[in-house]
Amino acid sequence: MSFRRKEESHIVNVLYRIIIMKKIIYIFITLFTISLSAQIDRVEPPFWYEGMNKSEVQILFYGKNIAQNSVSVSNNVVVTNVTKTENPNYIFVTIDTKNVKAQQLQFTFVNGKKSFKRNYEIKIRRENSALRKSYDASDVMYLLMPDRFANGNSNNDSSSELQEKANRSLPGGRHGGDIAGIINHLDYIKELGATTIWSTPLCEDNDKGYSYHTYGQSDVYKIDARYGTNEEYKQLATEMHKKDMKLVMDYVTNHWGAEHWMFKDMPTYDWFHQFPGYAQSNYRMTTQYDINGSKRDAKYCMDGWFVPSMPDLNQSNPLVLNYLIQNAIWWIEYADLDGFRVDTYSYNDKDGIAKWTKAITDEYPYFNIVGEVWMHDQAQISYWQKDSPISKIQSYNSYLPSVMDFTLHDVFGNVFNEDRADWSNGTIKFYENFANDFLYANPNNLLIFLENHDTGRFNQIYKNDFKKYQLGMTIMATMRGIPQLYYGSEIGMSGDKGKGDADIRQDFPGGWTGDSNNAFTTSGRTSEQNQFFNFTKKLLNWRKSKSVIHTGKLTHYIPENNVYVYFRHNDKESVMVVINNAADNQKINLSRFEENLAGFTSGYEVISDKNVELKNELSIDAKSSMIIELKK
Template structure:
């Protein structure tokens, strides 16, 4: 009997012994496979067999603690009494896998889009099994960047002072258009062949760790792509959210915690589709929830990952997405996950961080360790164009935001950023005024939280979201053989690129050395004349940061900051290697920043 025609897919394709949760749900897929009776040698290890209305699926749950070998023989018996055996592998885990260290506020994260970063292997620009083909002339097309391109430029990333890499998704996205971003995935156990192979991804992880960097996967729980194989042949009718007519989410995530929200508004927010090509997953379905939990854990274990950035986290039903998160952190207690919570109100953002005092009022806990600080991002995208600080303008916007830090259970575990792949680029907003770029970077390097940089800004790349996503997701110069300018190589960077890069590199290399800006406390002072002064400190170190958002030079009288300066005598400016006498007035140029290590 040809078992290949009967069993077309097995997911997870293999598993691991010694997991904290011994229960494993295995999906077998094939034509009318549900007609089979399934046994294994140790029949007590099978704890559940689930058949659905679709005869092409059968879900078999086993207790892996009752399996004593690394290979399981699943015996399938058909109605005509014929049988066949399907082998299933349980692999050994890495030593201390469950206790892996994740990313935290000692890290600086580099966000890149692989299709737009570097084309390291031209042989995989196209693939016979995927629809969209290479077309670098098309702004929203596939440009050929891949995993090999990332590997070849890890030295560049490391030279920037980066300690962790977040790549937008790499799993297969077989949509006919705009598949390069891979948020509409068609197979979540397979790297898109135009990026490489699963083995290439594991090799990327190995190369990252060889350099003592960390690898963060962009994981999507809310939706798949319209071309996903299970959307075309769903295990259950409610695998994805269905409406009588196409219904798009209203994007009003505030309805989730709003005690006054109507049921219909909340339902459409959570169950409506993100876009017509992204079917909304019904995570409340126990089969879906378990499938997503296992898929996430499989990637962590298989590729030896250091963290997740979770796309559209709060578009999923809170009760169930919190269970998904807890399943991961139960398995990996130190594992960090940062959720994309695109809300600008700190109270609403806090609701989604683990152990939030606000969510506790509603007896809810997201279990999500980290959230993206979109409120701060919005401020960093506007304040340096505001030369006046009348009450709530200018740099006061940042002061006012940090004054609400008491809302968060863990402010050091907020992801802070000025831009990403969905926003305008800072260098566009600030018209490539490097003074304003430097102020933004100095704040990212010294404020509480985990700083994230967006690829290319460190060499002056700009882009306007209003011109379309392709404008903020341009190809990195030098990532393709025929590029006239190679910004990866310090010898071939333009003078402008060198200025941007050298500043950014020096700043974030310094950040790696200072524990006070990683985990220290913050004291800040009400801005005066559009000048913001704050301190990061622990018991052994103190850093004084001065941000002059005023176009005019300013003299800062240090007596006001005596409670933080204390017995420190001097401050060493970390970028210019200048020494400042803390008993004297500090002079600071207009639209500039000073970072002083106190001595």
Template structure:
């Protein structure tokens, strides 16, 4: 290269650096044409960026918002009617351009706004990605984040990643799963316990120990090839203390301060309690979940708009099929309703399930869209789906073989009695456990109880969710810490002596768990009567619980014997549901049973899922 060319190259380089010297971050980094949310508030961060004047070429700026922190400026751009392309944002000092960012409007995916979210036809498989499978050992420890891989540490990073998930999608499909919910994958740069992902430090970036943004997009593509869905675990309530914006707050009230830290009282009932004191309600909604998770202030318009745009960005960017929202009922009520409505307005057929960890059906149903209970207080969350934590509570029934008035399978019956409280009962998420609860197979250390529990969540109304590893009998003791209920899936790491991902690698016990689960949920994929059918249940007798799922085309009779004894019961009692059927074929065993007989006998601790036929 000639001396002249070298000098020219240096000048160009210096100009490039100068032009962007004051821009460190732009969020969202780009947007799409044709969006319902067309008024985009672009956050630009850089040292003293607020001292400059932003000008957007070829687009209308409707507002420029500056805060007490001069390192931020929020530029609202009206993108309605604009075609895809580059829209330079220039920052001027007097008349001189000192920084430029080419803000791009991308071409939107055809039909994106009409995407179909997960629903009662799905079975959701929940994973902790760090503990599922290590597909790329090169990213176990990364220089850009603090905590390094250490599989010997129960609560450390173990190396599971997106590549490992993609590698085992055929396993999930064979199990009968139709949707994947992963706990958060965005960067969590905490010094310890970062594997769970709920203390996010950058909500536009996949944690490098899991992979890249592009790999996450690929995960969605691979799932969609299999007609499976991708659900992102979204956290609206808090970020991690290491989040770059927490380190340099845009505004003092970006987070809740007392000043500084105060812990939540965790009493979510104060959200709807008409008699609640102001201080109790404040500490529930505004208190921090834990000291390392600052509580976001959704009553701040800048905050709520930021997380609205971030959520929509991920749906559009990664082609998502749903959100699970962590600690939904800890948020500012009005702020989280605004967030939820904005997402659902953009994607009317989408689905969002909120974690509302309460122990009363009326209180849980308060949080579902169009609830008649929350309407009493003129409130609507717009949240399509909530979690059936009272059904989870009732799982204790499997340890109560000698049923009393309140014990045993009557707990399931009484749970479903309250279905009338929910505006959309088919949108309830049903589960035996998740990543925060005791492991079911630790509480009940036998395959019989597991089969009963899976039969229940696989055949009742709602959307079943399975926690990774339960299908091979994985256990874990929560008293030893959360890391123990989030153990590594056997076979997910090179050198594992037991590979439960393959039929040949499973032990006999793992095979019994897996085969039952796979058969049940593979059948359920096409069982429309289970997806949207009605329910008739009968009061349990002798710890035997019988219910029917039915529609105009089909009827399924489910029998759960939770007793340690074989039971024989009168079939005439169920005549109104059996009607003209003469036989029932068990989905699992293939056994055919005469339902015109006077009585039916069922073995101890076992179930039937009978498809009735003339």
């Protein structure tokens, strides 16, 4: 019995040692696998969605010498392509997710006898996501700069991970406005009558200074920590949708910031345009279609850098183009976005940006995208709109649904100081601008505006003249297109472009604790601020339900004595708009408007809340406007 017990004891000890060794081996393998898995520093897109029209997703894996591995994926998902570049720290793996349901996939990376795994999630897509309704002419867009609008969370004013710290005393510094501040004041924007918010970019911008505008992005999959988190951005969209409001992302396809992690370790030499290194854009967008232009000039427009701190992206590189397409689609799905505004649209490689735009609108047929095409000629702006009669001449189609009406902005910038009309000055400028609408494929889908974050402030140009503000806003609210209001104009905010961009991007009063003037509330506004606000609120809320303004036909008449008259009309309604830009009162002979006034004998004037008779003459005060809902 004694011998038998010794033998059993020995066997137990051996088995125990084997178990211990297995645990040690398991721990070693786990640690080894973790160390190899740590070889992956970034995965982009971080996840994807089931049921996408773009079922093939190209996943970027980034890490030290990651390209030395071969790659496979679990669950019978097909790897359709593996692309390795001259930089061994990148590997691009394309998988086909068609008919792949939401699940956790597992990528296996093998290098000789070493291997490790990385999970990748395919998420459930929102119901009817592809059919999301975007903004259109029934909307009013409110443009704000988040750093300057409201500080809802003072704890994120600075970040240990980002270079520039908050300094509200510095005009061009970070002031601390954030996503929480926008959410806190959605009711203010809704009360004003705006239905859509266009926020300047919110993705991370890690420049050492002047980063508050966020157009030099350093990570396009991450919200800047000084604005909040990705989750907070998604929350912003959710809270807006509860209020029947829409969120537009400011998307930048042309360039990133010099602090972008990819610029510091380029996937390919030609990921960015190289000359080698930096070369300035000539900013001459006309070179994009000039049949007499030199190839060199066209190259320096498209490929030259906007500024030295913004390396120019090469959309003619298929990897770059696909990266930008996927990033845009990812944000739409992730944050549940309602539209894009695209920065410096006409500086991009024009074939590449057309492919990008088409890919987005193929995925989302009703998704609106407005491009910044800062030009001063209708034909040149029209070239960039989808199905343009101008670009058809060169067999080009940008597929861009909307463009910004900069020629109308040019008129707004000086016309209300022209008290006396002549052949080319005064309200004839409006008439001539709209007379060129035949050049556009879709004038109703143009973005119209008095000003934006890059232009002179309307109220600065006109020295806070309320009558001139009324004139400008009346036209913008009743004319064809999608009106865009720049934050603060509705309370009379001004700012001198000559003093620099920071002056036209001042903090909204009341957005910071301790502000002496809180313009977000009636009681906190000054009498002048309330005068501006109340007029704007009345006008924009009236516009909300007026389909005749959103989609009705425009008929306008040649101005006389600096008075411009036009009608918006459809089969059910007709609205007469009268703009008196003269310095004196006017009497208007109504007989010349017979084709639009036939059958109408009176009307309701929206601004004054009064009924008016429409017999022989109509009187209107100097520098004033009338919006008349016609009645039979």
